[in-house]
Amino acid sequence: xxxxxxCSESVAQQxxxxxxxxxxxxxxxxxxxxxxxxxxQKENIRNILGFNSGLRYFIFVGRFSKEKKSRYDx
Numbered sequence: 001x002x003x004x005x006x007c008s009e010s011v012a013q014q015x016x017x018x019x020x021x022x023x024x025x026x027x028x029x030x031x032x033x034x035x036x037x038x039x040x041q042k043e044n045i046r047n048i049l050g051f052n053s054g055l056r057y058f059i060f061v062g063r064f065s066k067e068k069k070s071r072y073d074x
Contacts, residue, residue: 004023006012012025046053 004021006015006023006025008027009025012023015021015023043053051057
């Protein structure tokens, strides 16, 4: 992985303590000003990532697991 990210400082610390795996922590639900209001920088990042400038993107990261129990499970 190029940039492993944990959902909290405690999770990042646990990975370090148990597996010596370094992670950056970004707490759940945080709002981070990645481009500080600089619209040219934002547009440049969108171009680098290949995003369409006319669309708004929402990104969700999660996992599928048996513990979450889908409504489709028997």
